[in-house]
Amino acid sequence: MAGNSFGQVFRITTFGESHGGAVGVVLDGVTPGVPITVEEIQQQLDRRKPGQSSITTPRAEPDKVSILSGIFEDHTTGTPMLMILYNRDFEPTAYLDIKDLFRPGHADFSYTQKYGFRDWRGSGRASGRETAGRVAAGAVARKLLEARGVSITAYTKRAGGIECRDYDPSVIEKNPLRACDAAAAEKMMEVISKVKEEDDSMGGIVECRISGVKAGLGEPVFDKLDAELSHAMLSIGAVKGIEFGAGFAAADMRGSQHNDAMNENGFVTNNAGGIIGGISTGEEILFRIVVKPTSSIARPQKTVDMAGSPKEIRTIGRHDACICPRIVPVVEAMAGLVLEDHYRRQAAMMLDS
Template identity: 70%
Template sequence: MAGNSFGDVFKITTFGESHGEAVGVIVDGVTPGIDIDEQYIQVQMDRRKPGQSSVTSPRKEYDVIQILSGIFEGRTTGTPLFIMLHNKDMRPEAYDDIKSAFRPGHADFTYLQKYGIRDHRGSGRASGRETAGRVAAGAVARKLLDNRGVSVVAYTTEIGGIKCTTLDESTIEKNAVRACDPNAAAAMIEKIEHLASIGDSVGGIVECRIRGVSPGLGEPVFDKLDAELAKAMLSIGAIKGIEFGAGFAASEMLGSEHNDQMGNHGFLSNHAGGIVGGISTGEEIVFRVVVKPTSSISVPQKTMDTTGNERVIVTKGRHDPCICPRIVPVVEAMACIVLEDQYKRQAAMHG
């Protein structure tokens, strides 16, 4: 299966299925001699793991990582990192009743069309569980970016039409939906819990802010920094759209409004979201992604089976009624991976 690797110099390859023996990642291009241990990576894994609250999947995966290569005496060696997580709470039998039917919103139909075979156990390779390897790799990239003075933070700004009206980053990890507004968070949680009680789900919007990025990062024409970030974000299964800076609101603006004018001390605004011409300006990089409602719901839906017969399907199993809370660390991880790769590409350009 092609398409399992991402990055050019700092490169990751994920592996594993939702209800297989293990998932994980191989990370190549890691700077040697960096102090890092399993606990540093585990902090990010704990943010992504299921079973955190009433608004996430009750599946009990502790996501304890095992580093099999690439670190010696607590420091990176420069050789590939092999990070694995053994799946512990697999229940593939929950999918036996629907293994011949295509679940709406899932990749069941498209995987079968492409490969002629599919793993029906919890979406197999197309499952959100695949992102565990991304988060592990992203933690490594984050450590390297820390040394560069770069920080990455993402948070929920909207769920089901309920929007955050304030930005308080100190509250993100203090509420179950990782929202930047505690008052909005309470309303979001109430809505998610209600939808979960009737077997439905809801989507939302996650925003990401990247600070400390040097100006001049990005590879025109086809490997623009925003293009690479967009590819990284849209490679996450639940994300269906992305915008930078002013984003789609730019369609209602004049050029005189949208242009980021400059003064003696730099840019006077940041409608471009920190990237112009595909290259970083040194300003804060800001983008937002659209997260679709969870496809796995217990509401009866119309579909067809592998023989073309129409059916009504109910998806069983343990699923997130809203993906936003657990996708926040995934968004951060992929942003970190892109940035570290771009820094290494920039270094290679200058010899």
């Protein structure tokens, strides 16, 4: 099974399944001698783990990370870091009744078509639990980027049909939605809680702001910075779209409106979202992703079984009514991995020139 690795110089490979023994990641290309503790990595994993609120899955996974290599006396050694999280609260038998059915919205059908076989315990490799390894590696990237003066902040911009009007970063970690507007977060919770009672789910929009990235980062033409950030975000299972800066609103703008004019102080606007020609401009990098409604819902749906016969299915289990708040740390992690990889590639290019 290919496609389990990401990055060129700063590179990860994730492993494990939702209801298998463990999930984790191997991170290669780490600078030796960087001070980092298990607690710093755990802090980010705690933001992603299940059971954080009434709208997230109650699956009681502690998600305690074990670092088996690459760290000694709280410093990186430069060798590959192997980080593993053992699954504790998994119930594969809960899927026995539907193991021969294709769950709408899930990768059951497509995996079966590609491989001729699928892991019916949860979603196997297609499970959102795979992202735990990404977040662990992203915590290391975050540490390295902080030393470069780079800051990454993601948050729920829209969920339950409610959009944030204000941007207050101080409230993001203080509400269950990880929204940037406390008043909007309350309304989101009301809507999503009601939808959950109706055995349904909702999606939303997560926005990400990245500051401190120097101008000149990116590898045209195929490895543009925005192209690789898009690759990273769309590799997250529930993400169905991405836009930078003005995004799709550019379709209704004139060139005179969308072009980012410049003066002696730099750019006057940032409709490009901090990236032009695939290269960072030094302005804030801004993008938004579309998160689909959680596929696992208890509401009856029509499907077929492995033989193609029509069936009705209800996916009973422990699932998120809205996945946006738990995707936030994954977005930050993947953005961090892209940026650190590009910093390394830029440094290598300068050495070669």
